[in-house]
Amino acid sequence: MSRIVGIDLGTTNSLVAYMDHGTPRVISAQNERAMVPSVVSLTDNGLMVGDPAKEHLTRNPERTVYSVKRFMGKSLADVQGELAYFPYTLTEKGGVIRIQLGEKSYSPPQISAMILKELKLRAEAFLGESITKAVITVPAYFNDSQRQATKDAGMIAGLEVLRIINEPTAASLAYGLQKKTQGTIAVYDLGGGTFDISILKLKNGIFEVLATNGDTHLGGDDFDQQIADLFLAEIRTQYGLDLSTHPDNMQAVRLEAERTKIRLSDELKTTASLDLPDGKGRFTRELTRDQLDALSIALVERTLGPCRLALKDSGLAPGDIDEVVLVGGSTRMPLVRQRVQALFGKQPHCELNPDEVVALGAAVQADILSGGTTDMLLLDVTPLSLGIETMGGVMSSLIRRNTTIPASAKEMFTTYVDGQTGVDIHILQGERELAKDNRSLARFRLKVPPLPAGVPRIEVTFLIDANGILNVMAKDMRTGETQSMEVKPSYGLSDQEVERMIEDSFKFAADDVNARKLIEARLDAGALITTTEKSLADGGHLVATGEIEAIRAALSALVTAKDGNDPRAIRARMADIEQAAKGLTVAMLDDSLKQGLQGKKVSDVT
């Protein structure tokens, strides 16, 4: 069986990991960090993903997409309140958000697929084999539409998604593997955009989730926004500048807010600083940790309600929790640690890298699925109750929240009118009494043979699989025939749409490869330009003027090529420089040896 990788598709950063002889490891590209910023930018030189794209947040804000995870499985109406914060344009088509990038618009799964592809390429380059299968993590509190959207993203990226697993439970796998813990643990996972709490029982290799809760719209981004709002208000009063009309400056403020927050995890005070447009100079502001705490406390408090609910649902008191594990970059905030410690009455564990532990756990799950790890088993739950709309617009629960998955429920349907040929079924997810207050997952029409009222008996089975995704089957109890049905998701891509997007992604694959080669060539060219310029400055006096001029000519040719779109031209000009600078390199080496070996020539020592 081919190798399965584990992917943490995060709101702000994403990672890919694999199992290396029983130890999960994250994969990093050469000389780069393992984290790939979840940012996609459409630049003049094509699509860019990760760190190169992140540079375009301020340069090219309307065409640079970040935090796309917030839009997975959502309609435009769901995110109306925060649209103002995003500089890129969002529209809607068939209940699915579309993000405008230049001429084209993309669904959130397509943007996520670009990030997944980047991770896939990294894994392929590192492992030296083709990667077609993955386990992808999602917030535990993701609903069916959001999970399905994540699965779609994997398919569009050319990955068979063997399992969608919950982030906090993934973290518990990595934690349990390393610590050999037994007992009850709480995993508090505060990431870039989502919050989850999961309570698990670990016993003899079984990881049984007792309860999970969370908020899919609460994370590091929200803390940054609090700080950014403060800066924006002060800039308005001090300089009379409204930066909301300057998307590039808005992004700069957001990024500086994030950096300020991060620094305040280690320092008690720090100074934020921003260049202002319209020749207004520079805005600087000192921020103390106490001030940050005051801005953050309401958000941190919002995480405690779900923690209490999860405890209640698992029938436990805070004192019953043996260990508290922190996951997600936002748990580096001292205020978060304090509040979590106060709630559970014990010092939380944070020995594992909170940025990497989810991807590591995904790799462990991937290894379980490929048959490598056989002693560990994760028994997860469905985070939200599943039901159907009944008479009077009330939701009738079929599978309660925190039910161990796979889970199934059966419901018998019949007709009320003679000759009725169909029964409409509306599937819902959520905890509220009324259908309209819950998440609509899908509607479908059950086909019924025309018979007197009450005679048809159609049994519908609702099955939540190990991914937390719903499957529906119907069976006519009179004939024993099973019925396949077209389930139209309320907020999601239809199968045909996903297929078309997969085709599209193949069409653009050639462009993508070229874009990637270009990015790499540019990075390498940039490095060569820097070192060559340094060599000229340090050793220019060692060679003839003609030689220096030749190097300078080759340098300017490379600078020109680097601005172009042809990676091969860049590589050719790089080779030219190496050729032209050969004499200089040898002369410099000679010179340094001369210093060290009291005047001996290279030829003397070799």
Next chain:
Amino acid sequence: MSGHTHNADDRRELQMARSMCWHCQSEMAGEYFCDRCVKVQPVSKDLDYFTCFGLPRRLALDPQALEAKFYELSRAFHPDFYQNKSDAEQTISLDNSAMLNTAYRTLRDPIQRAEYLLDLEAGSVKDIRTTPPADLFEEILELQDTLDEFRTSDRASENAAVLRTKLDADRATLEQRQRDMEAELQQLFSRWDALQDRGEATEPARAERGRILKDMRDILSNRTYVKNIVNDLLATIA
């Protein structure tokens, strides 16, 4: 779906032990896996949860032993371990796991366990009571009035404070009543288990059996009614 038809008599028996392996068609002797070809076998839809866990139909059971069996069966059936297997085996693993999870959830909770046993022995218990139990009739009617008054009252008013105190007292009474019913149920559970252990097929034993089941049904239904009232009360004063 198993595709077989079963009559009421063989409902009680372990179906799998008598059927053929879906894969190699050999007579099945193994419990969940075919002896010959080692393929996982579908758990019969008619298999009751007690049998699934290898337990007698008793209402007292050891939670530790139940959990251990659940973990053991999860390791046998969970889809994680069938990723490399055929589609047919993956479907069986998924259905068996879903059934196992339902069985464990039902048996783990003493009340659900009793309701399930009642369903097996004497038909569904789910007919929901719509009128208060006789011994609580007056109290409940008065409580409903107080609740209505509280709902329409100005929460900051003195009257609301008085009503709240009264509702708190009512809640305490009802919760005590719930505990009393649970204690009564425990006694019935013990009587049921003792009767089953004796295994007498006499007329008095059958009569005793009928009485226990009827009393359990009544108390379970009253308890659900009171529990709903308490939940309603809590939601109103929250």
